[in-house]
Amino acid sequence: MEQGASARVDLGVGRGQREPPMLSFLLRRLLVAVPTLFLVVTVAFFMMRAAPGSPFQGERKLTPEIEKAVNAKYGLDRPLPVQYVSYLGDALRGDLGPSLKYRDKTVADIIAQGFPKSVAIGLAAIVGAILIGVGLGVAAALRQNRPADYVATTVAILGVCIPSFVTAPLLVLLFASTLGWLPTAGWGGVRNLILPVVVLALPQIAIISRLTRAGMIEVLSSNYVRTARSKGLSERRIVLHHALRGAILPLVSYLGPAVAGLITGSLVVEQIFNLPGLGKYFVISALQRDYTVVMGVVILYAALILALNLVSDVLYAVLDPRVKLT
């Protein structure tokens, strides 16, 4: 389950380094990122084209002449390798092409429309999850094997074991259909976003509280906390200023995987709550063979995951000097 963190704690004797470690680390990661993105584009391109059907089938039967003309308009009549090379060239210049299904819209338009919504939901969920998760984790660690700990542990287990496609309909059933406090679905005011954000945040709360609890317990028995205690600092100050800093370090390296989890989660959440985010566009486009939109979304998310993994590894190394970037 743990992904990403390729920065390893290395307490061994430092090896002689010829180049500044950060620079060589960034270079290495770029060396992985470029083939990764290339692979993403290639696999997605050929998989999409191997799918039966075409973007222009469906709504009404096209006469062969019209279909030919439409194909020619979008360059789909050329041999596949030619299309691939020209797509690669366009993508490198930042041109993701027109949507094949939404007339008069480019892929960039669709991303500009859907992506901010997905990001808004995802950000709200992760910020909420960090606040609640860290709080729960700290409370559990400070009161080990007491009621607060059991509450936190139970929440953590439930959050991991109850998938979002179970919590989402159940919460809708309770808060929207039965109690009528919140709208069932759709995009509108803040009230529309409460349930989706909660559903997205729950599994993250579980994981974050678990990480925080483990980190906190470890840190609380460390020498520097003992030093702080023997200096006579207040418990509050020890926890907030000394222990917490060390305890939440593992969270930083969880940042990358967390985003990946949020993306997956938002596919479900956008589907259930009928939110016009990018996840929904992706599923619809994949089913309708809107090649260019699918490709654009995949590239965007792949780049996002790569970038955030890199950021979290660098941050981790900056915050914890014991960590060597490899």
Place this chain on the structure above:
Amino acid sequence: MSAFGPELAPGSRRGAAAMAGAAPRGRSLWDDALRRLMRNRAAVASLIVLALLLVAAAIGPYLAAYPYDQVNKNDVWVGPLTGDHLLGTDSLGRDLLARLLIGLRVSLAVGVVATFVSLVIGVIWGATAGYLGGRVDELMMRIVDILYSLPYIFFVILLMVTFGRNFILMFVAIGAVEWLTMARIVRGQTLSLKQKEFVEAARAAGVSGSAIVARHVVPNLLGPVVVYVTLTIPGVILAESFLSFLGLGVQEPLTSLGVLIANGALEMELAPWLLVFPSIVMVVTLMCFNFIGDGLRDAIDPKDR
């Protein structure tokens, strides 16, 4: 070893005689682990519940009062505990209990088979990379790194769209995604194992590289691998359900827990039981695997003793 005391060292005549006789067996690593696992109440309870679920999935569909795909237009949306249907019926009048049993069977089968696929690929890949080391290791793990940063869920969706909803393909697709972590775990373990004396001894005795990996390295990897397997199965079940939820999973009339939940969610206002019962079975199953996995990790990993 020390349990036998110095005078009973294997190789000495007395020692050999004592060992051949009814000598008390020493506590092996696995005995210890088993004892610790049995003391973990949540894990034991989960083992029992999971065993029951497995039996239900295996023989339940044969015992159910109705076939899972029998449509009955007269008994549409019958509530639970009314009439002859213990858990009620769905919009086509199909018995929910029968469908739940077959859905559980499909979900568990997907979980186990896909995990097995990931196990085989991951162990071979990781053990090879770890044992050979050097350039080969570097290359093999770079490939894993690259595959790791792909946004999988998109590819699995594309795969389902491309090749249609193919049951076998789904096993393979999910298994092929899950092997990466397995390979990393196995490689790390292999790296430390190959420094051990017994591997050196085997090498000195002229055992070939592949035989060393197969006979001496892989059996010693078992601990962490078993733990990861128990944690992978629920992950796979989730992945399958997730695909089913997006309408890309198993095809009707066959069903899985994910399909049942997805369909239940559509009709939850009319027939909440169609959502509630499959959800409960799903959550209980996932919980069992997680408790057993956590219990095994605590039992096998000596660091946490």
